Amino acid sequence: LNTINFTPGPSQLYPTVPGHITTALELGVPSISHRSADFAELYASTGAALRDLLTIPPDYHIWFVGSATEAMERIIQNNVRNHSHHLVTGAFGHKFADQALGFGRLVSITEAPWGDGLDLDVLDIPSSAELIAITQNDTSSGTSIDPAAIRRLHQRYPDKLIAVDIVSSTPYADLDIASTDCAFFSVQKGFGMPAGLGVIIASPRALQRAEVLKAEGIPIGAFHSFPELAQSEAKGQTPETPNVLAIYVLGAVARDLAAYGLTRLRTELASQAQAIHAYFDQHSNGSILATNPDHRSHTVIVGQLGASSAPVIDALSARGIKLGKGYGKHKDTHIRIANFPAHLGHTDQLLSMLEEHFPQNA
């Protein structure tokens, strides 16, 4: 049975990934020393591929950590002295806030009802907040924040640092990295890779802030503090032995996606998202959780079935189409459908199977 995973992450592998892993094993990539010139070249090469694909400014840093959750923690430790403000549209926004609470920071939250979304242009951010934490796309609720609104927020609050979770939206989301201080993602979503690597893209200002906090005696951590990450980066190294294999594969996939064409990729994924949204909008029982089209995610689509989702999930699973369950308490009533680059060309098959097992006019 040829399985296609529409689960929101870990998800379907991008089609070139198994080949890149095989090549890496043949080349001996997992055995190269992380203190060698070969590794420095690999760091530079993957960094260049990401800069090219995501239009990362040349003075921004690219750091490798273990996961996106770790990225949240490091951003809090290194960029927040007392108070971070969190824009929450789902469970992952809370997860970001939890990392701040876990390290004793004051947290304030602006939260949208589940499945709504936030209009950043009318938000008032508390003056004592040093950093605004934004989940650009929340996988739990299928909502998304317009990248252009993040740029406008940055212009309204030029003195506050802005950290943006792009875990489940990059490289689809056209985020202006220059309007962020930290953007971060993990590789098992839009890049279609095995999990086990997180990436932090950090502005010079984010590094400076960490150095200020350190000078003030605030514990910013050791091996994955921003200054240590930056010092290692300058040598083409990481502070610890990193996931070298994943760093190799990430560079290769970033080049594949660039070769496919980012504009083409975005156009095609947007079209697929609209087709899935339309299926639910026209359904007699089903609906998209996010009613406001401006706040709907194009990369993780959350549908409500008006009944238990288990029979539909099971029926499609038996035929090789794996859908995601709802998040947390919505496990049995929602379905979640990922729409990542690995899913290009697979939406028609998904929708025709949905029509068989969850027909629009039941």
Place this chain on the structure above:
Amino acid sequence: LNTINFTPGPSQLYPTVPGHITTALELGVPSISHRSADFAELYASTGAALRDLLTIPPDYHIWFVGSATEAMERIIQNNVRNHSHHLVTGAFGHKFADQALGFGRLVSITEAPWGDGLDLDVLDIPSSAELIAITQNDTSSGTSIDPAAIRRLHQRYPDKLIAVDIVSSTPYADLDIASTDCAFFSVQKGFGMPAGLGVIIASPRALQRAEVLKAEGIPIGAFHSFPELAQSEAKGQTPETPNVLAIYVLGAVARDLAAYGLTRLRTELASQAQAIHAYFDQHSNGSILATNPDHRSHTVIVGQLGASSAPVIDALSARGIKLGKGYGKHKDTHIRIANFPAHLGHTDQLLSMLEEHFPQNA
């Protein structure tokens, strides 16, 4: 050219590893959800394989993190309120202490001259130290601490927590896990895997201590705090999306090593270590850095060549035998030779090439 990596990590892949990775890709392991029953089974299966191989008591926890360096940090955050005491026999002992300093803990150190080693039986540990941090095998200096001495230290200081870095010694070292509170390793050394996964083996007491610190209001972190790791573990989960592929491969390799036979493995590796030691001991110019045989590492052997090591390293590299450079400032004068399970059967070839390019009677 058939390359054999004797570098101390990342090192030679264990011969079954590429096959396990291929199988995992065929089975779709990288796409399984980390919140699924399939993942819970995988966690249990790899945990059972490690418990079997390393004789981990049933009430001890097994937690997955990003690297051994992260393990050091989590142990400090969760088990040290004020003061940790560090037994240092090389650079990795200092790295452990640095994580404590980075989070504002008081650190005291007992340090051996580089290449010596420590006799734990005569050590006096400061009474205010809550935790004793031990690097059981230090890859930088090629020294090792007798596991039996760690058990005696535990008996002398029953009220202090003991954390042991077994990164470059497990599964060779016959460490009594029950005499430790935290033992930790990464997978790119003795398990011969690609880097990108760390493992913490924690006693019930280590978890209790973290809960006490948390109740006192000490920031023990969030997603990788011991209580969160334990809560997730109870559900067969990890707090973040982990390196699922590596967790799969680790279980497979642990079963392979158990099938090979741990006693046989230890006997054969000890014999290989002795052969390499003897080569340097009988050499007119070379020597083993660690002069005291009781403190010599059997898994990472550091040799001095009496001259620059680069010509020998380069000559062997050209013939497919990769040796490690010396650590840090010893980069050009030492060589480091890993003796992990992946190197079984390869020592004769190494020694005959050494005899050609660095003859015993030059």
